[in-house]
């Protein structure tokens with residue numbers, strides 16, 4: 062419904078651009094007619110249509126948070142090799158779609174020259190899906206892009222090759238809100254606060270609506286309290302599970318705390334239905350410190366998991382299936398991770 | 412506040428705690444723009460987005476947000492209207508945020524995947540257009556997410572995070588090309604890596620011939636994933652509709668449950684998805700009437716009971732909806748029988 066505003070047409074409620082206008086011609090011709098695909102090498106696959114036409118895909122790891130210059134660079138590559146078409150994936154990869162096999166190698170060279178890896182298909186470590194972190198969110202307990210960069214630098218080789226027992230999907234969320242739903246990944250890293258929010262008592266009245274702040278807490282830890290004659294709240298530290306919900310609705314309850322913020326690691330989740338049912342990831346490491354810029358403790362823990370998995374899993378077994386087979390006691394034994402009372406799920410809402 | 416006139420979401424306001432020390436990011440708002448379904452773009456449109464982002468925002472994007480939107484990061488409220496209008500003139504509208512329908516999203520589907528049992532791009536585009544108002548003007552209790560995956564591989568992780576998840580399935584037999592099976596047999600041990608891993612043990616490979624007892628196949632995709640050239644999903648394609656998945660906030664994470672085991676999505680497509688839209692509307696009406704603030708639909712269903720929810724939206728309970736029947740014996744029967752004389756006595 063365009064409405065006229067000071068002589069120019071104000072356009073609203075138009076929905077997304079129509080996808081048909083953005084499909085490469087080879088896809089338009091073969092839409093819904095694909096017969097099968099083959100993986101030609103790490104990061105490269107071919108889809109073959111009923112018509113016999115072949116579409117080559119080159120998958121490139123991207124950083125998700127990208128600059129306008131990056132967008133222009135990949136656009137130039139799309140012009141040069143793909144008739145100006147390109148796509149992204151649900152895991153923040155970039156995909157170049159080629160109709161000429163001979164373009165694969167020159168394209169890969171140029172992509173690598175820009176500093177981006179080709180891979181992420183089949184038995185590899187996929188691109189890490191992640192959240193906003195310190196860049197533009199207020200509840201972060203850790204820095205999404207920072208940890209992800211450190212991890213991908215370290216485990217780069219698993220992205221560009223296919224030498225893991227099965228695919229490993231890793232994800233990062235910087236707080237329990239888990240924007241991006243990391244909780245069903247082979248390896249999920251989650252930012253954890255571990256100290257209840259501070260109450261900026263003199264600002265609660267001005268910044269917050271007290272009833273909705275109280276209602277926001279899943280464990281009834283926020284209670285009304287008059288402080289220095291002003292309506293405010295108090296937090297029951299024994300109950301609080303550091304979820305940050307109250308802070309989302311009330312900015313006078315900051316939860317970030319450099320000393321106590323860190324990350325936890327959960328593993329063995331999956332979303333695909335293949336063989337075994339989808340399941341959430343389970344806790345293996347309750348807390349590791351934020352140690353920017355390279356987060357060495359997190360890297361070591363992930364390395365321990367990946368190596369134990371690579372060593373112990375049978376071909377084709379996802380992390381969840383491997384642990385199902387060997388049992389959790391064995392997993393803790395071979396990784397040496399300490400099993401604590403925090404690993405026992407005794408949390409009940411209300 | 413950050414936003415544009417007439418919209419209740421799509422732009423998320425970000426303000427620095429220390430504006431005096433960091434005046435450059437005093438305001439660092441972010442805009443969600445509907446992605447193109449399947450995440451297909453042209454260089455032309457990407458360059459124009461890059462220009463808008465440089466001119467009116469901080470030159471940074473998310474390609475893409477986890478929900479699916481493109482994000483333009485780092486602008487001031489005074490830029491919001493012009494940024495928004497430049498985007499809509501280019502064909503991009505704002506996505507959802509807050510207590511609204513969030514931007515629906517889908518897997519690449521039939522555009523480049525041989526396994527899609529329905530047109531994920533078409534349905535997602537159609538629903539997004541249909542529900543512009545629900546997306547742009549938040550009136551829900553909390554967020555509502557719809558995601559469409561073309562087959563049970565669920566590349567969009569719909570089953571783990573969307574209130575309404577549509578996942579392709581089929582009814583007829585898995586299509587087998589025995590010649591290609593023989594080719595795969597040269598590459599790996601089919602019995603060990605395919606047949607023995609079938610969760611219902613409904614496959615057999617003897618004397619170089621692969622057979623499947625499709626009546627016991629649970630459509631898990633394992634065998635098809637392992638031998639894409641030899642096996643294809645069966646015909647009579649449709650989808651499963653699941654409801655109630657979500658991440659931890661505000662209550663614990665859930666995977667949701669099957670609401671409709673077989674939805675004839677390809678037929679519904681011809682009717683502009685009338686069945687699906689009607690179902691969605693019924694779910695929203697129920698949520699609107701009984702849900703509380705910040706209660707996701709899955710949490711509401713848990714609170715009031717699946718049975719009550721099914722009754723309200725007019726669906727019968729099915730074994731597909733549960734992992735297994737209840738184990739605890741505290742059944743609250745809705746009625747009890749009385750002997751005839753007691754009945755008479757009551758009436759008298």
Ligand code: HEM
Nearest residue numbers: 197198238239240241242309443476477478479480658660
């Ligand atoms: C109550 C607090 C919040 C909750 C429960 C929450 C949860 C989520 C979830 C589950 C998703 C992923 C949805 C999906 O993949 O389908 C998401 C997406 C996202 N969240 Fe949050 N989030 C919260 C607060 C925030 C805040 C404060 C920010 C910072 C600005 C933020 C930024 C985002 C962004 C940018 C996306 C991607 C959006 C898109 O693609 O449209 N979230 N959120």
Ligand code: SF4
Nearest residue numbers: 198201235236238240
């Ligand atoms: S996961 Fe938490 S900290 Fe990270 S972007 Fe989402 S709400 Fe913010």
Ligand code: SF4
Nearest residue numbers: 278301302304305307
């Ligand atoms: S952080 Fe979460 S648990 Fe703690 S008081 Fe706030 S809302 Fe309650």
Ligand code: SF4
Nearest residue numbers: 518524527561562566
């Ligand atoms: S969900 Fe299925 S149809 Fe969709 S892209 Fe993945 S494998 Fe293909």
Ligand code: SF4
Nearest residue numbers: 609628629631632634
């Ligand atoms: S799809 Fe899964 S259940 Fe069906 S035959 Fe193949 S492996 Fe077995």
